[in-house]
Amino acid sequence: MISYIIKRTLYMFPTLILTSILVFALIELPPGDYLETYVAELLAAGETIDPQKIEYLRQEYGFDQPTWQRYFTWVTGMVVGDFGYSFEYELPVREVIGDRLIFTMILTFFTVIFTWLIAFPIGIYSATHQYSWSDYSLTFLGLLGLATPNFLLALLMMYFANQWFGISIGGLVDPDLVDQPLSWEKLKSVLSHIWVPVIVIGTSGTAGMIRRVRANLLDELRRPYVTTARAKGLSEFRGLMKYPFRMSLNFFIADIGGILPTIISGAEIVAIVMSLQTTGPLLIAALQSQDMYLAGSFLMLLAFLTVIGVLISDILLAVLDPRIRLSGGMSR
Amino acid sequence: MDKWERLRHGAGLSKKKSRSEQALNGVANNVSDILLSVKDLHVSFSVQGGRVEAVKGVSLDIKKGKTLALVGESGSGKSVIAQTIMRILPNNGNIDRGSVMFFDPEDANAPVETSAIPNGDPYLSHMRGGRISMVFQEPMTALSPLHTIGNQVEEALRLHHGKVGAEARSETEEILNLVGFPDPHRGYDMYSFELSGGLRQRAVIAMALICNPALVVADEPTTALDVTVQAQILALMKRLQEKFHMAILLITHDLGVVANMADEVVVAYHGKVMEAGSIDDIFRNPQHTYLKALMSAVPHFDMKPGERLVSLRDIDGEGTQAIRQVSARFKNEYLGDRNEAHLSVRNLRKEFTIRKGSWFGGGADSAVVAVNNVSFDINHGECLGLVGESGSGKTTVAKLIMRALETTSGKANMKMAGKPVNILEMDDKELFEYRRKVQMIFQDPFGSLNPRMTVQNILREPYVIHQVGNAEGQTEEIIDLMNLVGLDPRFLNRYPHSFSGGQRQRIGIARALALHPELLICDEPVSALDVSVQAQVLNLLNDLRSELGLTSLFITHNLAVVNYVADRIAVMCRGRLVELASREEIFNNPTHPYTKTLLSSVPYPDLDRLLDFENLKRTNADDASSWGGAFTASEDAVLASIDIGDGHLVLANQNSDIRELTT
Numbered sequence: 001m002i003s004y005i006i007k008r009t010l011y012m013f014p015t016l017i018l019t020s021i022l023v024f025a026l027i028e029l030p031p032g033d034y035l036e037t038y039v040a041e042l043l044a045a046g047e048t049i050d051p052q053k054i055e056y057l058r059q060e061y062g063f064d065q066p067t068w069q070r071y072f073t074w075v076t077g078m079v080v081g082d083f084g085y086s087f088e089y090e091l092p093v094r095e096v097i098g099d100r101l102i103f104t105m106i107l108t109f110f111t112v113i114f115t116w117l118i119a120f121p122i123g124i125y126s127a128t129h130q131y132s133w134s135d136y137s138l139t140f141l142g143l144l145g146l147a148t149p150n151f152l153l154a155l156l157m158m159y160f161a162n163q164w165f166g167i168s169i170g171g172l173v174d175p176d177l178v179d180q181p182l183s184w185e186k187l188k189s190v191l192s193h194i195w196v197p198v199i200v201i202g203t204s205g206t207a208g209m210i211r212r213v214r215a216n217l218l219d220e221l222r223r224p225y226v227t228t229a230r231a232k233g234l235s236e237f238r239g240l241m242k243y244p245f246r247m248s249l250n251f252f253i254a255d256i257g258g259i260l261p262t263i264i265s266g267a268e269i270v271a272i273v274m275s276l277q278t279t280g281p282l283l284i285a286a287l288q289s290q291d292m293y294l295a296g297s298f299l300m301l302l303a304f305l306t307v308i309g310v311l312i313s314d315i316l317l318a319v320l321d322p323r324i325r326l327s328g329g330m331s332r
Numbered sequence: 333m334d335k336w337e338r339l340r341h342g343a344g345l346s347k348k349k350s351r352s353e354q355a356l357n358g359v360a361n362n363v364s365d366i367l368l369s370v371k372d373l374h375v376s377f378s379v380q381g382g383r384v385e386a387v388k389g390v391s392l393d394i395k396k397g398k399t400l401a402l403v404g405e406s407g408s409g410k411s412v413i414a415q416t417i418m419r420i421l422p423n424n425g426n427i428d429r430g431s432v433m434f435f436d437p438e439d440a441n442a443p444v445e446t447s448a449i450p451n452g453d454p455y456l457s458h459m460r461g462g463r464i465s466m467v468f469q470e471p472m473t474a475l476s477p478l479h480t481i482g483n484q485v486e487e488a489l490r491l492h493h494g495k496v497g498a499e500a501r502s503e504t505e506e507i508l509n510l511v512g513f514p515d516p517h518r519g520y521d522m523y524s525f526e527l528s529g530g531l532r533q534r535a536v537i538a539m540a541l542i543c544n545p546a547l548v549v550a551d552e553p554t555t556a557l558d559v560t561v562q563a564q565i566l567a568l569m570k571r572l573q574e575k576f577h578m579a580i581l582l583i584t585h586d587l588g589v590v591a592n593m594a595d596e597v598v599v600a601y602h603g604k605v606m607e608a609g610s611i612d613d614i615f616r617n618p619q620h621t622y623l624k625a626l627m628s629a630v631p632h633f634d635m636k637p638g639e640r641l642v643s644l645r646d647i648d649g650e651g652t653q654a655i656r657q658v659s660a661r662f663k664n665e666y667l668g669d670r671n672e673a674h675l676s677v678r679n680l681r682k683e684f685t686i687r688k689g690s691w692f693g694g695g696a697d698s699a700v701v702a703v704n705n706v707s708f709d710i711n712h713g714e715c716l717g718l719v720g721e722s723g724s725g726k727t728t729v730a731k732l733i734m735r736a737l738e739t740t741s742g743k744a745n746m747k748m749a750g751k752p753v754n755i756l757e758m759d760d761k762e763l764f765e766y767r768r769k770v771q772m773i774f775q776d777p778f779g780s781l782n783p784r785m786t787v788q789n790i791l792r793e794p795y796v797i798h799q800v801g802n803a804e805g806q807t808e809e810i811i812d813l814m815n816l817v818g819l820d821p822r823f824l825n826r827y828p829h830s831f832s833g834g835q836r837q838r839i840g841i842a843r844a845l846a847l848h849p850e851l852l853i854c855d856e857p858v859s860a861l862d863v864s865v866q867a868q869v870l871n872l873l874n875d876l877r878s879e880l881g882l883t884s885l886f887i888t889h890n891l892a893v894v895n896y897v898a899d900r901i902a903v904m905c906r907g908r909l910v911e912l913a914s915r916e917e918i919f920n921n922p923t924h925p926y927t928k929t930l931l932s933s934v935p936y937p938d939l940d941r942l943l944d945f946e947n948l949k950r951t952n953a954d955d956a957s958s959w960g961g962a963f964t965a966s967e968d969a970v971l972a973s974i975d976i977g978d979g980h981l982v983l984a985n986q987n988s989d990i991r992e993l994t995t
Contacts, residue, residue, distance in 0.1 A: 223473060224468055224469075224470055224473040224474045225473060225474055225475060225476045227420060227468070227474075228466075228468060228474045228475070228476075228484075228536075228539075229476075229487075230418075230420045230460065231418055231420055231460055231461060231465065231466040231468075232460065232461035232465070232487055232488045232491065232539065233456075233457045233458065233459070233460040233461030233462055233488065233491050233492060234457075234461075234487065234491065235457060236452075242479075243476050243478075243479075246478055247476070247477075247478060320478070321477075321478060322477070322478060322480075322523045322525075323477050323478075323523070323525060326523065326525075326526070
């Protein structure tokens with residue numbers, strides 16, 4: 001088992017190195033470099049430029065070095081947590097992303113928990129009461145949730161909250177706390193604001209999850225080992241939880257790999273509509289303004305989270321499913 | 333037992349109980365040896381558009397410590413009766429009428445009318461697994477792959493006797509030992525997919541027995557097993573029954589198993605009891621037409637040459653005649669000399685490599701030899717039966733001949749349209765031609781037909797692929813094909829799902845015959861079919877073979893079937909061909925120890941030829957170390973096929989003496 005985890009972890013590195021090369025190629029793709037754009041901008045504004053200053057900046061930012069060397073600096077920087085410099089914000093990327101990343105993580109965490117809490121009981125109920133009226137109604141509601149675009153739901157909620165309760169539910173924190181450094185006050189404010197975006201972002205995920213829990217559980221419920229459990233005298237609920245439900249979890253564990261990247265890039269449109277200070281809108285803005293180091297860092301972070309997510313899924317699957325654990329020639 | 337009384341009163345059952353007492357006064361006084369009594373049971377299922385009655389008034393009594401066999405084909409309602417007794421009917425199932433009375437000897441309140449207890453009542457949880465337990469057909473799927481054998485076997489102990497930890501574990505290991513686990517301590521921590529089929533079924537039996545129930549319901553407990561394993565499991569069940577004094581309700585379709593296991597027999601057909609009685613009455617003096625028909629539909633070993641199976645429901649009464657009318661078109665054009673080889677296979681070998689390593693290195697690839705040095709001839713018009721248990725490599729041989737797999741080494745030659753061809757070295761063009769001449773009939777009549785194609789399209793496809801004839805000519809042939817296999821051509825526009833298993837298998841046969849093949853490979857063509865339908869299909873195959881002059885390779889695990897259809901029989905074991913001889917020779921003079929074990933493991937539906945449970949080997953039949961020196965390779969001599977007379981080949985040690993082999 002341990003050797004499997006080590007081996008599986010080692011597999012990550014070639015993938016990450018390849019991705020980093022791709023991402024760096026993307027950063028380098030636009031013609032010229034940022035300084036040239038900067039100079040052109042200054043010239044257009046009619047200002048004079050000191051060639052010495054340009055030369056100094058060129059050296060300072062390493063634009064005079066060959067590509068491979070800059071790639072190397074970039075990659076090694078990332079390893080120690082230096083993600084480069086955002087030209088747009090004139091701040092290190094780390095500071096730009098900073099607490100937005102924390103907000104996003106909190107939001108994603110609650111959304112995922114919300115999705116699971118709602119989807120699992122409903123999915124299980126739907127599967128065990130297949131083709132009953134309650135199953136049909138829940139399925140209908142689920143499909144409705146699936147079909148409603150999130151941003152539309154966000155707009156509707158914002159409108160009605162304003163009409164009926166006279167409150168503004170946009171944003172993640174109180175407006176007067178936005179620019180303050182992260183504090184206990186700010187965190188509390190976040191928690192009091194977070195439930196609306198959680199519901200908005202969570203609905204479609206919940207609906208999809210209900211469908212998948214139901215379908216997977218239905219498959220398992222027809223298996224003979226379910227009958228075996230009943231014939232042994234196991235109560236319906238315990239029999240359900242111990243055997244078919246656990247079997248149907250595989251899909252869901254495999255899903256975890258997909259959840260991690262959404263921490264950064266999920267729900268951008270909702271975030272823009274509700275003006276949430278998450279990383280989604282930032283990523284879009286960085287791509288639009290060709291702030292390549294910021295965008296590149298984002299892409300790299302996405303790739304890293306995907307790979308980590310898949311790693312976690314694989315390890316969990318091996319832990320929970322002996323067929324996977326033992327088929328790879330692993331010892332128990 | 334006070335607990336259960338309280339629970340039942342709590343669940344508002346006292347009214348029901350008084351009813352059961354009335355029933356008791358009527359019957360139970362003089363039949364104290366009865367354990368479970370089913371009276372006039374009606375069970376129906378609500379399905380879309382109405383109700384389906386599955387059981388229509390069945391009555392039966394199970395006596396303490398005895399075995400009652402419930403015999404019937406699929407759709408007879410036998411499994412539904414079992415589910416009703418266990419009270420594990422699916423949600424859409426309903427007990428309409430009748431009663432199930434359980435005279436539990438350990439229950440002070442016995443008898444209990446279990447059929448009247450509402451779902452969810454604690455008594456049912458107590459009864460299931462604790463007092464009545466079940467053994468299932470398919471041991472692979474009946475066990476959860478995610479939990480260890482020990483966990484699953486022990487579960488009933490935890491539930492019913494409240495035992496946990498080391499105490500439960502030691503009791504579980506004890507029962508695993510009792511059912512024949514070679515190393516119970518290790519077996520406890522293993523998963524079902526790590527065990528062989530036989531061991532899995534032993535685990536399922538251990539699971540059923542661990543709480544020492546009064547009744548074990550065994551639903552087709554050996555149907556999914558190989559014949560030698562079946563004999564072992566049956567012996568085990570007999571032994572444990574004596575040890576624990578439990579009653580068994582044995583549900584099966586196999587009259588051979590019934591003859592060897594049962595004390596009493598109930599024959600069910602379409603949800604009704606056709607005949608019931610002691611084992612002697614049933615086998616020596618069958619009364620009901622259905623039972624008589626069932627008996628004569630099973631191929632058995634005392635059949636005279638040319639004797640036909642009597643199918644329960646004959647296709648149209650004039651089977652062979654219908655075939656004769658249309659067979660001219662499909663007759664094999666190149667009828668070779670019956671004494672010359674049509675297909676000749678020499679030293680065929682197939683290795684499968686199993687990748688163990690990953691692309692980071694480490695771990696060597698290992699090869700599994702699926703087919704090892706197999707040689708045989710099939711003469712023109714002959715039917716060679718290839719017999720073996722699961723994993724013996726018989727299907728792989730068929731696939732190699734079909735060129736569905738690439739051979740590792742060896743030769744295979746065939747006379748195609750009178751001209752010899754080397755099967756293994758054909759180019760694409762020759763191979764395409766070869767595909768017309770060699771056709772296959774598959775085991776699973778459900779999986780082998782595309783559910784989205786009409787029968788017409790299924791039968792037309794071979795003509796389209798091989799560009800034979802125009803549309804009209806094809807239609808004409810298709811209609812004749814339907815007549816040939818005894819199906820009404822009006823069914824051509826239907827989809828496969830509207831046919832029964834036997835009819836689908838006929839469609840499969842028709843498809844195989846469409847291109848006028850010379851060699852027909854039948855891979856277990858009847859093992860998925862009911863006994864009566866099996867007789868129809870076997871008769872049809874036999875008629876077609878003789879009428880059309882087809883050469884065929886008939887692969888099966890069922891010795892009775894191969895005895896009915898084959899001219900010569902080859903026995904395979906672990907990828908090697910251990911014995912090859914004419915049908916009479918194999919059955920009258922089996923020489924190889926494996927063949928002997930195989931033959932002695934077949935349960936006959938005949939009370940005078942019961943299995944010898946006492947002397948049954950406890951080792952697996954394919955374990956070469958139990959075969960004796962003459963049949964195992966030694967350091968200085970390899971195994972070779974030795975002719976012991978009249979083309980009777982036996983795989984034995986090169987240096988061994990013929991006389992030594994035949995004694």
